[in-house]
Amino acid sequence: MPTPLDSDDLLNALRDAGARITKPRRIIIQILADKGDEHPDAMDIFRRAVRQDSRISLPTVYRTLKMLEEHGAIQRHAFVDGRSRYEPADGPHHDHLIDMDTGAVIEFQSEKIERLQEEIARELGYEIVHHRLELYGRKTKV
Amino acid sequence: MPTPLDSDDLLNALRDAGARITKPRRIIIQILADKGDEHPDAMDIFRRAVRQDSRISLPTVYRTLKMLEEHGAIQRHAFVDGRSRYEPADGPHHDHLIDMDTGAVIEFQSEKIERLQEEIARELGYEIVHHRLELYGRKTKV
DNA sequence: TATGTAAATGCAAATTATTTGCAATAAGGA
DNA sequence: TCCTTATTGCAAATAATTTGCATTTACATA
Ligand SMILES: [Mn+2]
Ligand SMILES: [Mn+2]
Ligand SMILES: [Zn+2]
Ligand SMILES: [Zn+2]
Numbered sequence: 001m002p003t004p005l006d007s008d009d010l011l012n013a014l015r016d017a018g019a020r021i022t023k024p025r026r027i028i029i030q031i032l033a034d035k036g037d038e039h040p041d042a043m044d045i046f047r048r049a050v051r052q053d054s055r056i057s058l059p060t061v062y063r064t065l066k067m068l069e070e071h072g073a074i075q076r077h078a079f080v081d082g083r084s085r086y087e088p089a090d091g092p093h094h095d096h097l098i099d100m101d102t103g104a105v106i107e108f109q110s111e112k113i114e115r116l117q118e119e120i121a122r123e124l125g126y127e128i129v130h131h132r133l134e135l136y137g138r139k140t141k142v
Numbered sequence: 143m144p145t146p147l148d149s150d151d152l153l154n155a156l157r158d159a160g161a162r163i164t165k166p167r168r169i170i171i172q173i174l175a176d177k178g179d180e181h182p183d184a185m186d187i188f189r190r191a192v193r194q195d196s197r198i199s200l201p202t203v204y205r206t207l208k209m210l211e212e213h214g215a216i217q218r219h220a221f222v223d224g225r226s227r228y229e230p231a232d233g234p235h236h237d238h239l240i241d242m243d244t245g246a247v248i249e250f251q252s253e254k255i256e257r258l259q260e261e262i263a264r265e266l267g268y269e270i271v272h273h274r275l276e277l278y279g280r281k282t283k284v
Numbered sequence: 285t286a287t288g289t290a291a292a293t294g295c296a297a298a299t300t301a302t303t304t305g306c307a308a309t310a311a312g313g314a
Numbered sequence: 315t316c317c318t319t320a321t322t323g324c325a326a327a328t329a330a331t332t333t334g335c336a337t338t339t340a341c342a343t344a
Pocket of ligand 4: 235236237256273275
């Protein structure tokens, strides 16, 4: 669903923030932009990063992720399994369906649900700043 | 919204599970059933428990909560702040709106949203086992 | 009511994901 | 190329929750 976003966009987010483009950051960003594996957690990213440069450290992965998140370049999701998972904050808003058997994360969007949420909040006298909607399920048997 | 549920119902949940009704459990359950403070976290419960019996321990609070959760007597929610919060699993299903300024937790239910979720999952070939819907917002200015 | 046994407890230590202090390194403007 | 300062890697700190183990307690039975 999300519109394409490549390494360069994430690198620019850092540059705009006046941050230095270091080798570790370049590698981490490249991994985040990879459409191959989506919603990786910090350890996933670390393991892949080490393959490109064995002296990268886990704290640097966390620090880079936090920095990118603070600049709105990536989003962090905390699903029920504990760890945080990350994804480039490009395309339009979407929510997630998690396959309880495989751990696969499927994205979806529902204008209707979004609208209903706003409506409910308004009725309660609130304005939504952000929300979290996660469906946990299993593939329907044929 | 939830239908009233008192200490006895929770105590019975333990009895049914063949568990012993100990003093710490009695106290913890009484705190959970208290309509006064809803969605307390483990530390909230521990602090209140200690007032009734100073030798209660935090591990016992956690162990009791886990046991009650496993037997479906209480529900655990992990909101964005990290800690888990608990509530008796009595009344009908509901979701939560969290006041970002005060931390207050407001309950709501939406048949429409629940139905839309099912629909979305079905279209994706899934059956929902459980879900998490949390709205984070601020009171609308008058 | 007294008693034996397994379940439950309290304490201290372990766990897990993430963060932080600090000395060494490296990015990038001058 | 050089200088300054941000960034790094490492080790140690956090914070919430869990676990090992010796001691206590609930409660079924006598
Ligand atoms: Mn996503
Ligand atoms: Mn609730
Ligand atoms: Zn949404
Ligand atoms: Zn719901």
